[in-house]
Amino acid sequence: MLPTILDLTSLSEAYAAGKSPLDIIEIVIARRAASTDPAIFITPTPDDILRAEVRALMMRAPEPNSLPLWGIPFAVKDNIDVAGLPTTAACPAFSYRPEKDATVVARLRAAGAIVIGKTNLDQFATGLNGTRSPHGAPRSVFDKNYVSGGSSSGSAVAVASGLASFALGTDTAGSGRVPAAFNNLVGIKPTPGLVPNVGVVPACRSVDVVTVFAPTVGDGVAIRKVMEGFDAADPFSRKAVPASLPASGLRIGVLDGAEREFFGDKEVEALYDQAIERARGLGATIVPFDYAPFREAAALLYDGPWVAERLAAVETFLATNAADFDPTVRGIIEGAKGKTAVEAFNGRYRLEELRRKTEAEWEKADVLLLPTSPTTYTVEEMMADPIVKNGHFGRYTNFVNLLDCAAIAVPAGFDADGHLPAGITLVGSAFADDALAPFADAMHRTLNAGMGKDRLAAIPEASRVPQADDGLVPIVVVGAHLTGMPLNHELTRPGGRRIKSCRTAPDYRLFVLPDTVPPKPGLIREPGFDGKGLEVEVWKVPAEAFGRFVQNIPAPLGIGKVTLDDGSQIAGFLCEAHAIEGAREITELGGWRAYVTDQRIPK
Structure with missing residues (x-):
């Protein structure tokens, strides 16, 4: 048909x-x-x-x-x-x-x-x-x-x-x-x-x-x-x-x-x-x-x-x-x-x-x-x-x-x-x-x-019409690396540029990771979960900076492919599933920025 x-x-x-x-x-x-x-x-x-x-x-x-x-x-x-x-x-x-x-x-x-x-x-x-x-x-x-x-x-x-x-x-x-x-x-x-x-x-x-x-x-x-x-x-x-x-x-x-x-x-x-x-x-x-x-x-x-x-x-x-x-x-x-x-x-x-x-x-x-x-x-x-x-x-x-x-x-x-x-x-x-x-x-x-x-x-x-290759590597950020957040400088200092704000596909959930400084979220994909998607940003950073960035990510966070609301897949922050046991879920808020605002957490 x-x-x-x-x-x-x-x-x-x-x-x-x-x-x-x-x-x-x-x-x-x-x-x-x-x-x-x-x-x-x-x-x-x-x-x-x-x-x-x-x-x-x-x-x-x-x-x-x-x-x-x-x-x-x-x-x-x-x-x-x-x-x-x-x-x-x-x-x-x-x-x-x-x-x-x-x-x-x-x-x-x-x-x-x-x-x-x-x-x-x-x-x-x-x-x-x-x-x-x-x-x-x-x-x-x-x-x-x-x-x-x-x-x-x-x-x-x-x-x-x-x-x-x-x-x-x-x-x-x-x-x-x-x-x-x-x-x-x-x-x-x-x-x-x-x-x-x-x-x-x-x-x-x-x-x-x-x-x-x-x-x-x-x-x-x-x-x-x-x-x-x-x-x-x-x-x-x-x-x-x-x-x-x-x-x-x-x-x-x-x-x-x-x-x-x-x-x-x-x-x-x-x-x-x-x-x-x-x-x-x-x-x-x-x-x-x-x-x-x-x-x-x-x-x-x-x-x-x-x-x-x-x-x-x-x-x-x-x-x-x-x-x-x-x-x-x-x-x-x-x-x-x-x-x-x-x-x-x-x-x-x-x-x-x-x-x-x-x-x-x-x-x-x-x-x-x-x-x-x-x-x-x-x-x-x-x-x-x-x-x-x-x-x-x-x-x-x-x-x-x-x-x-x-x-x-x-x-x-x-x-x-x-x-x-x-x-x-x-x-x-x-x-x-x-x-x-x-x-x-x-x-x-x-x-x-x-x-x-x-x-x-x-x-x-x-x-999809691809962007011209500018030698930069795209990355999806969901929490403390968002614009205005405490770790955003790790993207801007090496010459990173924000490409867009968007949302994930519907099947992602977001949790507050305990005992993290500064506070960080954990993004988990759950196939079959029917949410509204979560607020994220796509940045581009030089390849060398991307390598250093990935090397320094603390467990239980890591880098994997994140599916966005337009169907594209870009490397981004994901969390190991064991880390969310007992953690507070904030999926309904729609993203980390809304949680930070709601909790009056300093940016």
Whole structure:
């Protein structure tokens, strides 16, 4: 029985256990036919062609999992070419049938992935809400009254509803991130130029990016790595020089003061604040920064001369087919007709001035943590005020490509009623794509909000994005070595760094060890015990210091593998079972810090 969400780990395990890609594609066909949202696809791949493509894959690569994406079903936004299927950009009169795959599609197919169809979008990728299509508006998988986000609307819904393992979108102003937020998904937004755009209908050619919607950060990164790489046929393709970030102790920039704008949505604001606290718990230093220059840069994308790029992409077609455009899309694109070359240069100058101002803010922070969208709306609300409300969605997304940034959007949880999701986005410098991924993955895992519409789904351990090797050894501490406790100096003096605060798995118990100075707890694992987990910290120390540290641990304490609440296992303090006989159990307090506070023991 396959899970609702078709993540890469689940399918790889199914194939290793004897399932065939033909079995999986039949499940996809059945799910697609049973879908209650008729606006997801513009052109589904016909059933018989899907079966034929799977058989061809199995002839080419008969061994299970012998290719990176062997038998993995994916959907493609219908402004990206797939040979044999029409490309329409959600405008039937514009339709053409490409003879070649877009570069990214060709690379994914070569890796074994199977295209299940072309998905709906805001026409000509103009919009962030998903209502600007003659094929209807795909809806949030959590409430059919609400927008799914756009322009990559159908792609996000296809993944979140379990029809595809991943989907391609495009992102000029936030279209690879906003739909992820509204559907409890990860959105991978590469640095401009990292992924080729050959075979993609342009919106703003100089800043367009092909993106990935996926259930997990690990899945999204793996898929992006298949797609990326220089393509000489794309004049905006670039040879990447990866940027690095600190492996621990990240400085995370967050919104402050008047720049915190949620348009009255207290629920999303609360989720943003909770995300900040989760980042702090993961060991990040939280730093307020001035968003104003980023916001001013964002405004240039639609209010400045860059809107003329949208006209440049469809100028000839618009001249003969204006009546075939969605009225809102047409109004936006025709608004560029008055733009002059002088305005274009002045816009470029203004962008560079603002870029210089943002440099001062980047001195404060390694990564920015922003709401993906400050709010959401029903389809009815969006249709009644399509320009203003669409603009609200882009408040924290529109600057990212203009300022040449990498970004990863991850879920931020659900509102107080558990009704609608929201998202946060981590933004880094150009080509920090890989460097952003471990922290983004950790943020997603701390949330426990599932994947897509399956809120109970556990994020597979196999998809975890590892931290870059910094030469330091991780260790879990539970008692006197916690931050602020008497023995914490044994970690800090040799250069140790706190990575995060978290909890153990549920099957651990905690006891007060008698006659220890300073007072210490004993952590015992008891399989089958169903607790709430215990507060611990994960630190990293130099390897030499770790060796000395272990050598000096007094009995009955020792070092063993401690399983954390996210499923990971890290070396940490454990206690010999005999030592807890007659000792006071404090498991119900949730951790040593609570006991110390309760007993008024000096720290």
